[in-house]
Amino acid sequence: MKSKHKFRISLVISLALLTSFFYPFKLLTSVNVLNVVHAEESLFITTENLNLRSSFSSKSKVLLTIPKGKTIKKIGVYGEDKSWFKVSFNSKIGYVSTKYVTPKPIPKNSVSSINTIYKTKTSLNLRKGPSVKSPVLMTIPKSSPLMYHAASGPWYKVSYNGTQGYVASQYVTISPSAMKSRSKQTTEIRSSMSLVNSKVLITIPASTEVTVLGKSGTTGSWLKVMYNGITGFTPARHYIVQVAPGDSLSTYPTYITIENLNLRNQASRYGSILTTIPSGTSISVISKSASWYKVRYNNQVGYVSSGFVQPFTGKTPIKSPVIPANKHVILIDAGHGGGDAGAVTSNGTVQEKVLTLNIANRVADELKKNYELYEVKLTRSNDRYLSLVERTNLSERLDADAFISVHINSSPSFATGHEALVPTSSAYTTNPYANASRRLGEVINQEIAMNVPDFKNRGVKRQDVYVVGRNTVPSTLIEYGFIANSVDRSYMSGSNMIKATAKGIDKFMKSYY
Ligand SMILES: [Zn+2]
Numbered sequence: 001m002k003s004k005h006k007f008r009i010s011l012v013i014s015l016a017l018l019t020s021f022f023y024p025f026k027l028l029t030s031v032n033v034l035n036v037v038h039a040e041e042s043l044f045i046t047t048e049n050l051n052l053r054s055s056f057s058s059k060s061k062v063l064l065t066i067p068k069g070k071t072i073k074k075i076g077v078y079g080e081d082k083s084w085f086k087v088s089f090n091s092k093i094g095y096v097s098t099k100y101v102t103p104k105p106i107p108k109n110s111v112s113s114i115n116t117i118y119k120t121k122t123s124l125n126l127r128k129g130p131s132v133k134s135p136v137l138m139t140i141p142k143s144s145p146l147m148y149h150a151a152s153g154p155w156y157k158v159s160y161n162g163t164q165g166y167v168a169s170q171y172v173t174i175s176p177s178a179m180k181s182r183s184k185q186t187t188e189i190r191s192s193m194s195l196v197n198s199k200v201l202i203t204i205p206a207s208t209e210v211t212v213l214g215k216s217g218t219t220g221s222w223l224k225v226m227y228n229g230i231t232g233f234t235p236a237r238h239y240i241v242q243v244a245p246g247d248s249l250s251t252y253p254t255y256i257t258i259e260n261l262n263l264r265n266q267a268s269r270y271g272s273i274l275t276t277i278p279s280g281t282s283i284s285v286i287s288k289s290a291s292w293y294k295v296r297y298n299n300q301v302g303y304v305s306s307g308f309v310q311p312f313t314g315k316t317p318i319k320s321p322v323i324p325a326n327k328h329v330i331l332i333d334a335g336h337g338g339g340d341a342g343a344v345t346s347n348g349t350v351q352e353k354v355l356t357l358n359i360a361n362r363v364a365d366e367l368k369k370n371y372e373l374y375e376v377k378l379t380r381s382n383d384r385y386l387s388l389v390e391r392t393n394l395s396e397r398l399d400a401d402a403f404i405s406v407h408i409n410s411s412p413s414f415a416t417g418h419e420a421l422v423p424t425s426s427a428y429t430t431n432p433y434a435n436a437s438r439r440l441g442e443v444i445n446q447e448i449a450m451n452v453p454d455f456k457n458r459g460v461k462r463q464d465v466y467v468v469g470r471n472t473v474p475s476t477l478i479e480y481g482f483i484a485n486s487v488d489r490s491y492m493s494g495s496n497m498i499k500a501t502a503k504g505i506d507k508f509m510k511s512y513y
Contacts, residue, residue, distance in 0.1 A: 042074040043104035044085070050101070052094035056084035059430055063094045071104055072096065080432050082270060118146040118158065118172040126165035130155035137165045146172060181223065181239040183208045189232035193222040201232045210234070255295070255309040257281045259373075259510055263302040267292035269436075269513055274302045283309065291328075305513040307373050327375040328509055330367060331400035333467060334360035334378065335407040335477075338385025343410035343483045352408040352483055353383065359480060359492065359501075360406045366502040374509070388466040395473045401513065402440060402505060403475035405467045408483045408492065416485050417456030418492075420445040421463045421477040428464040433474045436512060438462075441476035443511075444504030448478075451500035455481070455491045474512070 046066050054061040056078035066072065066089050075093070076086040084095045123142045127134040130152040138160075140146070146158040146167070155166045183204050190198040204210065210225040223236045260279050264271030267289055277283060277297050283304070284296040292303045307328050334356040336342030342352025357380070364376045377398050379391045395403050409415070420441035423434040431437055441460050449457040458479075468475045480497065481488030491497060 044072050044074055044087070044101040045104050046070050046072060046096075046100060047102055048100040050096050052087070052089060052092060052096055054094060056086070056095045056432065057430055058097070060095070063092060064089075066096070072101065077270065078432075080270070080435055118148050118156070120144045120146065120167070121171050121173050124167050124171045126158070126160055126163060126167055128165055130157070130166045132168075134166065137163055140167070180209050181212050181225070183210065183238055184240055185238055187234055187238040189225060189227060189230055189234050191232055193233045195235070198233070202227060202230050204234065204238075210239070212239075253285050253311065254282050255285050255293070255311055257283060257304070257309050259308045261304050261308045262511075262513075263295070263297055263300060263304055265302055267294065267303040271303060274300055277304070285309070307513070308510070327373060328401040328513060329375045329377060329399055330505055330509075331377050331379065331395055331398055331403045331473075332360045332364050333391050333403060333405040334380055335405055337380050337383055340385055343408055345484055350483060350489070352410075355408050355480075355483070355489075355492065356406045357381075357383065359498065362495075362498045363404070363406070363501045363505075366498050367505065371502060371506050374506075388470075391467050392471045395471055395475070400473050402509065403467065403471050403473050404440075404444070404501070404505060405465075405475070405477040407477055407479050408481065409479040410483050414485070415482045416488055417458040418445075418448055418452075418481055418497075419458035419479045420460045421465050421468055421479065422460055423469045423475075424462040424464055426464065429469040431469055431471045431473075431475060433472075434469075436474035437468060437471070437476055439512070440474045440505075440508045441478075443508045444476060444478060444501055447500040447504035447507065448497060451496045451503070452491060452494065455488075455497075474508070 046068055049068050050066045051062045052064050052066055054063055070089065072085075072087040072089045074085045074087055077098075078084040078086055078095060083098050085098055085101065087094065087096050120140050120142055124140045125136045126138050126140050127136055129135075140160050144160060146156075146160050149157040149159065149164070151157075151169065152166065154169050156169045156172060157164065158167055158172075183206055185206050187204045188200045189202045189204060189210075190200055192198040204227060208227070210223075210227040213224040213226055213231065221236050222233050223239065224231070225234050257277050257279055261277045263274045263277055265274055266272075275297070281297065286294040286296060286301070288294075288306065291306050293306050293309065295302065295304050295309075305328070334353070336353035336356060338353075340353065342356065344351050360378055361381070364378055367374055367376045377394075377400070379394050380386055391405075392403075394400070409419070422438040422441035423429040423431055425434070438460070445457065445460050448455070465477050468477050478501065480492035483489070
């Protein structure tokens, strides 16, 4: 699992991404502004008495029980199937199941659900009430962004850095860096967010640029826009969202993809895939975190794994990839070791622990030699004993992105073939990456089947295995054949088997990260 630090980075970046479709990046430099803009969207109500847990697993410690009907604030989404929220409740932070929460309702079709970005023309007093006699809460510096809530005579009710109050409306202006959108079709600006119960204020021809002042806080299906001095509401689906002024493509450094690479909507392996960028494509890198870059590609903004891009130097084609600073970590686990020999042939001459170390070392060498994008680590590199807990703990300690355990099978009767073991869906499985683990096992199994076609494929099996089901990263256990079968032993030590394993790991990593 990734460190907590990385989760925090992802959270801030994904908030930034959500917001960036509607607001210029310039306004996103302050986290306070983000919080203000998205405050209402992150509030949820508990629908049952609900346990606040120490981690995103029903096995983790219960910190407290939140009564039904309480408001909680969502901080992030966790779990492979996104079934956990990280939340804060009464200043306590923990995890809750998303099954028992519902978004806090916000008033529909009210002006207060519109987040309009204004800017102060001068340094300006934020007052408690709509009057010059009302106490000054603070002085807002010139050119600060404000969130508009409502008008009260010549006063605007606004939020600034989380504080609500009133400002004199003549000293604020629509932010000049407000988003522009172009209409895809002929449409109208209406007096309110309804197609039936509102007046048409003005008709907008197709392919016309309007200034976006905000969007509906409920579903985002309406935009508040300004065109020819007229302000009103218009259906968001009639517009193409465009780049904000000052947010020019050319200001970002150009990188080149060195593999076919998934563009995701979040800086996380949970993020859904927006599109796949072909290898050798130039992209603009907007910002960087440890292992994810926020990029623009074909007017889409999203995140790519930093391991598969390199700075564009003007030279094409790219011959050898630059080794990125933050490579994905593959952890290879040679089964058994030390006092635990694993399976042994009846004459005692062949021990599983020796074969697994040999295969693990060779898979690691193959990955290092032919797949430079990965950092390859071993749970053991010599003949020593490691408990199953120690092995799975290494996933976390070494910040692994995939865990592959190497084993040799045994059977009381004659048997042959290779197989991959993946998590079951029983309660035994606590690995939050159960689906990814199944995919990892399937991809390696398929590669072996394709590259060693004469060797019997026993398939992908769901089985409760500690290093798979109780791991914290995508994990599989490969049984490379039966120890008592000399034909199996010649297959398992063949270079095709080693190459196929490495290729499968690489395929999984590229499809997953
Ligand atoms: Zn074994």
